[in-house]
Amino acid sequence: MKTSNSLWLLFVEGDEKAFSALFKYYYSMLHNYGSKICGNDILTEDCIQNLFVYLFENKERLSHIKNPNTYLFVSLRNSIFKQLKKRKAEERLAPETEQVISFEFSPEDFLIQKESFLSTTTILNKMLNSLPTREREVIYLKYYSGLSVSEISEVIEISSQSVSNTLLKAMKKLREGALKGVLLSALA
Amino acid sequence: MDYKNQNLINQLTEDESFIRWAKNSNKNDVDYWNNWIINNPNKIECVELAKTIVLGLTFNKKSVASEKINDELDKVLAKINSRSASKDKISFKLFNYRNFAIAAILLLFISIGATLFLSSEKGVVHKTAYGEILDLQLPDGTSVVLNGNSQISYPKGDSRIITLVGEAYFKVKSIPATKAKFWVNTNDLQVEVYGTKFHVNTRKKKTKVVLDEGSIHLKLKNGLSKEMVPGDLVSFSKENNQISHKSVSKDTAYSLWRDGTYTFNNITFKDLMSNLEFSYGIKAEFIDKDLEELKLTGGIPNQNLKICIAAIEKVTGASVTQSNNKLIIKLN
Numbered sequence A: 001m002k003t004s005n006s007l008w009l010l011f012v013e014g015d016e017k018a019f020s021a022l023f024k025y026y027y028s029m030l031h032n033y034g035s036k037i038c039g040n041d042i043l044t045e046d047c048i049q050n051l052f053v054y055l056f057e058n059k060e061r062l063s064h065i066k067n068p069n070t071y072l073f074v075s076l077r078n079s080i081f082k083q084l085k086k087r088k089a090e091e092r093l094a095p096e097t098e099q100v101i102s103f104e105f106s107p108e109d110f111l112i113q114k115e116s117f118l119s120t121t122t123i124l125n126k127m128l129n130s131l132p133t134r135e136r137e138v139i140y141l142k143y144y145s146g147l148s149v150s151e152i153s154e155v156i157e158i159s160s161q162s163v164s165n166t167l168l169k170a171m172k173k174l175r176e177g178a179l180k181g182v183l184l185s186a187l188a
Numbered sequence B: 001m002d003y004k005n006q007n008l009i010n011q012l013t014e015d016e017s018f019i020r021w022a023k024n025s026n027k028n029d030v031d032y033w034n035n036w037i038i039n040n041p042n043k044i045e046c047v048e049l050a051k052t053i054v055l056g057l058t059f060n061k062k063s064v065a066s067e068k069i070n071d072e073l074d075k076v077l078a079k080i081n082s083r084s085a086s087k088d089k090i091s092f093k094l095f096n097y098r099n100f101a102i103a104a105i106l107l108l109f110i111s112i113g114a115t116l117f118l119s120s121e122k123g124v125v126h127k128t129a130y131g132e133i134l135d136l137q138l139p140d141g142t143s144v145v146l147n148g149n150s151q152i153s154y155p156k157g158d159s160r161i162i163t164l165v166g167e168a169y170f171k172v173k174s175i176p177a178t179k180a181k182f183w184v185n186t187n188d189l190q191v192e193v194y195g196t197k198f199h200v201n202t203r204k205k206k207t208k209v210v211l212d213e214g215s216i217h218l219k220l221k222n223g224l225s226k227e228m229v230p231g232d233l234v235s236f237s238k239e240n241n242q243i244s245h246k247s248v249s250k251d252t253a254y255s256l257w258r259d260g261t262y263t264f265n266n267i268t269f270k271d272l273m274s275n276l277e278f279s280y281g282i283k284a285e286f287i288d289k290d291l292e293e294l295k296l297t298g299g300i301p302n303q304n305l306k307i308c309i310a311a312i313e314k315v316t317g318a319s320v321t322q323s324n325n326k327l328i329i330k331l332n
Helices: A003-012 A016-038 A041-057 A068-091 A121-130 A133-144 A149-155 A160-187 B003-014 B016-022 B027-039 B041-055 B066-093 B097-122 B269-280 B289-293 B305-316
Strands: B124-127 B134-137 B143-146 B151-154 B161-165 B167-171 B182-185 B189-193 B197-201 B207-213 B216-220 B225-228 B232-237 B242-247 B254-258 B261-268 B283-286 B295-301 B319-323 B326-330
Touching: A003 A016, A003 A068, A016 A041, A016 A068, A016 A133, A016 B066, A041 A068, A041 B066, A068 A149, A121 A133, A121 A160, A133 A149, A133 A160, A149 A160, A160 B003, A160 B041, B003 B016, B003 B041, B016 B027, B016 B041, B027 B041, B066 B161, B143 B151, B167 B254, B189 B197, B189 B207, B197 B254, B207 B216, B207 B254, B216 B232, B225 B232, B225 B242, B254 B269, B261 B269, B269 B283, B269 B289, B269 B305, B269 B326, B283 B289, B295 B305, B305 B319
Parallel strands: B161 B182, B283 B326
Antiparallel strands: B124 B151, B134 B143, B143 B167, B151 B161, B167 B197, B182 B189, B189 B216, B197 B207, B207 B232, B216 B225, B232 B242, B254 B261, B261 B295, B319 B326
16 A cells, blocks of 8 residues: 555544644645646645645544545645635636636756657747646646546546546647657757 | 557556556566567557657656745644634533533543643743743744733744734744744734734734834734734724724824833723733722823833832822732822
């Protein structure tokens, strides 16, 4: 069993040390994901705080949850969307500006591996940001957060099949884009 | 790409053995899949794509600094703590003679829970008795002067999240390198600062904040926020949702306690005495009711009750005599 899963079990049984350990284990992961969704660190931190207060106060009701990975990502995602909607409503923005999810990548987000088909972080970054938001989020959850296809399908509420297809489509686009990029840089 | 090929790619990307081949991590798998490719040359495109997906992108994973994570954890624990404290009060109201036994057991559990929490997580508590003044230096360098009959507490390891009941004057040490914030929580609101000097009073079922230096961000418990500049006085009561935000001038009525001195401006004799009632645990009794509304401006030393009484007599011209826990005030 994964460490995170056994920590979760201890936590729902009422172990306070497991609660702290769980918090430390997930904090960076959730913080990065949340900031990518909304581009706002303070909002993300508030949402994570509230999420963990909720977990602590409702642990008896959470024993049926077997996979904390999915549960925490889904909860954070929902709570950030709720807050964003609330803010939008407060600012009385016109509905057409309601592009809640941002998911912008930056060149520092990537490490380039030797075996990778992509030569520079800037090209990769440009191409990734030109993908639709949904595809970007799938890529992020898969390769950054290390979630499996079925976990991703629960987090963003689409079928596993769609997750695989989205991944496939996105990686194909990147591959083709990279080939073009390499050709262009060779011509230049 | 047709449906069949897409399916194959999806299968490949989920196949443990294929993943090991793509990552070149197991000789058996490498041999197996190399052999498979030779026998299925028409699937090379699919295999290449599946490999691309498996290898994917390598992200430069950023971790949040561990100090920051610990800070955030302390905040969560403090929140849980303050909420469980208010829940305990509710449980107390549920105390019911008919279910005496159950309630008693419940109460026992709650108190065991509360003490465990107090010792393990809640951490540090400073409390003053009536008439006692405590000059504290917190671990982060902030200085707090705690008036009589008051209490501050903070989670172990983070003295920048304070809970206050009573009256105190804060000189918060700013930490420019990390821009670390400092919080004072009361029943009515939360004071958020970087480094400033300010006075907080939670008596009389409301919280009063007077800012001397710097700036303050207030989060009221009704969801509103307020920004304060030096010289501002904000008072808020959660109970009746009354807010007052004004800047202190020579006409505003206010009292301020700092460095062991009560400074007051244009407040009534009665209000002055009620401030002292809270910190010294005494009761003021006006024999001559006219004195109650007498407007006063000035300052009195607040180190001990005797000096305090002498100063009040001098300022007001009234006679103040102490008998047990009462101060009798009358015209001379």
